[in-house]
Amino acid sequence: MDLTLKIWRQASSKVKGQFVNYQVQNISAEASFLEMLDILNESLVAKGEEPVAFDHDCREGICGACSLYINGRPHGPDRGITTCQMHMRNFKHGETIIIEPWRAKPFPVIKDLMVDRSSFDEIIQAGGFVSVRTGGIPDANSIPIPRRNAELAMDAAACIGCGACVAACKNASAMLFVSAKVSQFALLPQGRIEAQERVQRMVAKMDELGFGNCTNTYACEAECPKEISVSNIARMNREFLSAKLISHKEF
Amino acid sequence: MGKSLTYSSITKKIIMSLAGLFLISFLLVHLGINLLILFDNTYESFNTAAHFMATNPLIQTFQWVLFIGFIIHIIYGIIVQLQNWSARPVRYMKKGYSELSFFSKFMIHTGVVVFIFLIIHFANFFIVAKFGHVDEVTYKSGTYENLGAVVVETFKIGWYVAFYVVALLLLGFHLEHGIQSAFQSLGINHWRYTPVIKRIGTLLSILITLGFIAIPLVIYFS
Known part of the structure; x- marks a missing residue:
């Protein structure tokens, strides 16, 4: 199929960007979206032009590196899938595809379609971990965990931190990401120990970085490639409220 | 006030939701009293209820709580919205798709x-009732x-009825998501x-909207 691509080009975070139109021909419906961009880049390199910069790593839908806001949707038209796993069969011959970077104040554009998502790392550093001091590996089954909690914790832990929730949210809110990270620990006994401190620190960091507030529009859940549930946001709200009411320390 | 501006995003949302849910109690009481007007040609029940609301000390105290509830809900609504807009300084070219x-x-x-x-409603009714001149009427129960x-x-004023209906419809939309x-x-x-809460929320917003809208429409067209 032949396509027109309208791609955001921006040489660096310091200069202004603009949309540039490109034509690609003979794209197979079986090609992935990133392979289509590879083909475009090869042709640009052959012409001596600067290739389009975009994030990608595993191309297996698990690393969270790829992004791209395609035709008004993070990770493009398919549901529950990352850009790298999305194939060109989702598009029609002759279609114009608009490709933009994630747009949020805490996600500044580095170059073209690449954004700096280190603000997510900062949120994790604020409390998205379990402190382990010393000791050997505990025996299996020494800490009983209800099956339902194990399942919910695993569902929350499926978050790959790609930032699609922020990109999809009309408020550029990071609540789905942060709530998934809070939930995966809050649901398990190992995570309960630091739960009150964790939720307060992570939410404070999220606010400090300039993410928007949650208005329960649920675009995040609809666009999340790992289909993280907004029930995690409610869980984080509960965790936060109880931490603020009960915790001895404020963070 | 200074500290309340620096409340975390979740604290602000919790305050807003509590204030919002509290305001629904006001809507229901208000609607109940308003509906009396349709079922009584002499307006005796409505005027008696209005008199009770205006003179009962508990209601009068509660009025201030209600007023504070409105202010909190509105102020936080504006703060949250301004923050949300500033969280995305560069907008998307293609409008966001979310179903x-x-x-x-x-x-x-x-x-x-x-x-x-x-504000208009306040000027039309509340200020008139509180400070303006309103004719008196005598029933068996009193004046x-x-x-x-x-x-x-x-x-009976066409444009006011139209504005009232539009505003109440939008209030219904506000409640449909808000509750x-x-x-x-x-x-x-x-x-x-949660599915039950959603259904009750939708039902309440429809009932509140239709209830309020019915009154001016019935009066205007009768």
């Missing part, structure tokens, strides 16, 4: 119209200000109860 919760995207817009309506007549007179959203903000999301 869920349509009315949630327009909370600030419906909220602003309802707020403007509130009251004939507020019922003021309401009916106002609802269930408040529970989510408070951390209540349950496989069994």
Whole structure:
């Protein structure tokens, strides 16, 4: 199929960007979206032009590196899938595809379609971990965990931190990401120990970085490639409220 | 005030949802009293109820709590919205596609119209009732200000009825998202109860909207 691509080009975070139109021909419906961009880049390199910069790593839908806001949707038209796993069969011959970077104040554009998502790392550093001091590996089954909690914790832990929730949210809110990270620990006994401190620190960091507030529009859940549930946001709200009411320390 | 501006995003949302849910109690009481006007040609029951609301010390105290509830809900609504807009300084070229919760995207817009309506409504009825001159009417039970007549007179004005209906419809949209959203903000999301909360929220917003709208329409067209 032949396509027109309208791609955001921006040489660096310091200069202004603009949309540039490109034509690609003979794209197979079986090609992935990133392979289509590879083909475009090869042709640009052959012409001596600067290739389009975009994030990608595993191309297996698990690393969270790829992004791209395609035709008004993070990770493009398919549901529950990352850009790298999305194939060109989702598009029609002759279609114009608009490709933009994630747009949020805490996600500044580095170059073209690449954004700096280190603000997510900062949120994790604020409390998205379990402190382990010393000791050997505990025996299996020494800490009983209800099956339902194990399942919910695993569902929350499926978050790959790609930032699609922020990109999809009309408020550029990071609540789905942060709530998934809070939930995966809050649901398990190992995570309960630091739960009150964790939720307060992570939410404070999220606010400090300039993410928007949650208005329960649920675009995040609809666009999340790992289909993280907004029930995690409610869980984080509960965790936060109880931490603020009960915790001895404020963070 | 300084500290309240620096509350975390979740604290602000919790305060907003509590204030919002509290305001629904006001809407229900207000609607109940308003509906009396339709079932009594002499407006006796309406005027008696209005008199009770205006003189009962408990209600008068509660009025201030209600007023504070409005102010908190509105101020936080504006703060949250400003932060949300500033969180995305560069907009997308292609408008965001999201299939869920349509009315949630327009909370600030419906909220602003309802707020403007509130001011006009306040000037038309509340100020008149409190400080203006209202004719008195005598029933067997006593003499009251004939507020019922003021309401009916106002609802004979075409543009006011139109504005009232539009504002109340938008309030309905505001409630349709707001009620269930408040529970989510408070951390209540349950496989069994959330669908029930959503249904009750929709039902309440429809009932409140239709109830309020029915009054000017019935008066105007009768």
